[in-house]
Amino acid sequence: MKNRYPLLLYSAFDTLELGIILLNQRGEIVLWNHWLERASGLSADQVAGMRLVEACPELQHSRLIQALEQALHKNLSATLSQSLNKAPFNLFRAPQQQGDMPTRMQQAIHITPLPQYNDEQFALIQIHDVTNSVMREEILQERAESLRRYAYQDELTGVPNRTFFNETLQNLWRLAGRQGSEISILIIDLDHFTRFNEQEGHLAGDQCLQKIAKALQSTLRRPEDLIARFGGDKLVVLLPYTPLIGAKNIGLRLLDVIHQLQIPYPQSPTGYVSASIGCAGSMASHELDPSYLVQEAELAVFFAKQNGRNQVRDSQVPLKNTADSSSPDSAASSTLGPPH
Amino acid sequence: MREFTPLQQDAICEIFNISVGQAAATMSQMVGEEVLLSVPYLQFYTLENACELLSKSNLRICGVQQDFDGCFNGHAFLIFPENRSLELVRLMIGKNMPIEYLSELEQDALAEVGNIILNACLASLSEVFQQQFHCGLPILHIGSSQEVLQRCQPEQLVMLLHIQFTLADRKIEGYVIFIMNSDSLDLLVCEIEKFLSGIGPQASY
Numbered sequence: 001m002k003n004r005y006p007l008l009l010y011s012a013f014d015t016l017e018l019g020i021i022l023l024n025q026r027g028e029i030v031l032w033n034h035w036l037e038r039a040s041g042l043s044a045d046q047v048a049g050m051r052l053v054e055a056c057p058e059l060q061h062s063r064l065i066q067a068l069e070q071a072l073h074k075n076l077s078a079t080l081s082q083s084l085n086k087a088p089f090n091l092f093r094a095p096q097q098q099g100d101m102p103t104r105m106q107q108a109i110h111i112t113p114l115p116q117y118n119d120e121q122f123a124l125i126q127i128h129d130v131t132n133s134v135m136r137e138e139i140l141q142e143r144a145e146s147l148r149r150y151a152y153q154d155e156l157t158g159v160p161n162r163t164f165f166n167e168t169l170q171n172l173w174r175l176a177g178r179q180g181s182e183i184s185i186l187i188i189d190l191d192h193f194t195r196f197n198e199q200e201g202h203l204a205g206d207q208c209l210q211k212i213a214k215a216l217q218s219t220l221r222r223p224e225d226l227i228a229r230f231g232g233d234k235l236v237v238l239l240p241y242t243p244l245i246g247a248k249n250i251g252l253r254l255l256d257v258i259h260q261l262q263i264p265y266p267q268s269p270t271g272y273v274s275a276s277i278g279c280a281g282s283m284a285s286h287e288l289d290p291s292y293l294v295q296e297a298e299l300a301v302f303f304a305k306q307n308g309r310n311q312v313r314d315s316q317v318p319l320k321n322t323a324d325s326s327s328p329d330s331a332a333s334s335t336l337g338p339p340h
Numbered sequence: 341m342r343e344f345t346p347l348q349q350d351a352i353c354e355i356f357n358i359s360v361g362q363a364a365a366t367m368s369q370m371v372g373e374e375v376l377l378s379v380p381y382l383q384f385y386t387l388e389n390a391c392e393l394l395s396k397s398n399l400r401i402c403g404v405q406q407d408f409d410g411c412f413n414g415h416a417f418l419i420f421p422e423n424r425s426l427e428l429v430r431l432m433i434g435k436n437m438p439i440e441y442l443s444e445l446e447q448d449a450l451a452e453v454g455n456i457i458l459n460a461c462l463a464s465l466s467e468v469f470q471q472q473f474h475c476g477l478p479i480l481h482i483g484s485s486q487e488v489l490q491r492c493q494p495e496q497l498v499m500l501l502h503i504q505f506t507l508a509d510r511k512i513e514g515y516v517i518f519i520m521n522s523d524s525l526d527l528l529v530c531e532i533e534k535f536l537s538g539i540g541p542q543a544s545y
Binding site: 063066067070074075076077078079080081082083084085108110112113115130133134137140 | 366371406429432433444448449451452453455456459462463466472473475476477478
């Protein structure tokens with residue numbers, strides 16, 4: 001196509017909202033559009049005829065120069081992404097507000113060879129300003145991260161929620177299955193909590209839950225132990241590498257911690273808020289679903305409630321008359337389900 | 341189907357190994373960490389068989405396409421299983437994001453990785469042929485192997501190079517494939533033969 005409007009083409013290049021550089025075979029600047037003049041502070045007259053590295057010394061040894069060589073001598077095109085090439089050109093964006101410092105422009109660059117019919121070779125460099133995309137992406141990533149955090153946190157108590165517990169249990173169960181180790185869980189159900197809420201008010205109920213969750217969390221010593229809100233007035237503790245007997249001991253310690261908090265509740269036989277703790281433990285295996293542990297622990301809580309509350313139980317069926325042997329009023333620290 | 345003799349195969353693997361080695365050096369410089377690339381072997385397939393092979397272990401693949409034109413013409417692709425390609429980009433950018441999420445900027449990065457490797461391979465082919473190819477900008481496709489390779493003609497042949505990345509103690513396997521007509525392939529075999537017998541002009545390396 002014969003170009004009858006060379007000047008029109010020049011002014012079109014100058015109005016483009018991206019940077020355009022045209023280089024000849026020797027790597028000398030033939031065209032440097034107005035957008036680049038603004039962003040670099042170098043005028044077209046200043047850089048015309050200069051080699052690109054002389055006009056932009058910051059490009060020395062960069063991938064951009066290698067890619068240009070390939071375009072000029074091997075006819076190969078190149079893409080330079082923003083993530084892998086941090087702002088190769090010294091280009092700046094005009095400050096958004098007066099008094100602000102100009103910001104360095106994030107760039108996405110395309111290089112294409114332009115062979116001419118007379119065998120003369122040119123290369124075209126297009127520079128896109130992707131600063132806004134980069135900033136938008138950073139904001140989105142931060143939001144996604146905080147959403148993820150919120151999605152796993154119980155709003156009231158600040159400990160992880162049931163979703164997080166379920167996922168962690170599944171993962172640890174698989175891991176323990178491979179290692180052949182045991183996992184135990186404890187479900188902590190506050191005694192008469194519905195009544196506590198009704199009589200003392202929901203605000204007091206919330207504060208009580210928060211206090212207990214915090215105290216129990218700081219009692220767990222190993223970093224891999226996890227406490228989570230199971231729902232309502234129930235908390236759950238996940239204890240990897242722990243057999244049932246060890247879990248029972250930890251349960252007793254937690255019962256004692258709740259007692260030590262001495263949250264007054266006149267209706268309780270002890271005068272303070274107490275809890276029934278059900279524990280379950282098993283050797284992890286691929287044949288068994290970890291939800292089995294949760295069912296067993298819930299059953300154990302039921303037995304603990306049946307047996308007078310304020311105690312630690314497992315899911316073994318209680319022997320008859322055991323209620324007599326264990327006083328519901330006895331101190332929390334010494335209360336363990338009756339022997340069976 | 342046209343097959344290379346073992347000697348021809350070795351020769352072409354060696355040629356590509358030199359060029360991907362240069363691509364690896366470029367990438368090492370960019371990420372500030374050692375990147376190793378190698379082409380252990382190559383195979384030929386019909387387009388249909390290649391699609392089957394590529395979707396065997398992974399339904400979704402990620403392909404960076406560059407079309408080339410010259411005495412020998414066709415399409416070049418760098419192909420990874422989708423999850424591996426994300427892993428590669430994450431390792432290069434150093435971000436720790438959920439693997440399902442590939443942003444626009446990361447897609448650009450992947451297109452660039454493809455561009456570096458494919459350009460290196462095309463450059464060595466142009467050395468073998470002593471002729472230049474005109475080669476377009478990279479385009480990224482994600483989908484089934486049929487979707488990624490849909491623009492190719494069913495009668496075209498596929499030269500498939502296995503490619504192995506080693507980056508930050510991880511090994512990632514992918515493919516570079518050249519899709520071309522059978523006459524282009526005949527030309528390639530002919531040039532390799534010349535290259536081997538030393539009749540043709542010596543390559544500059």
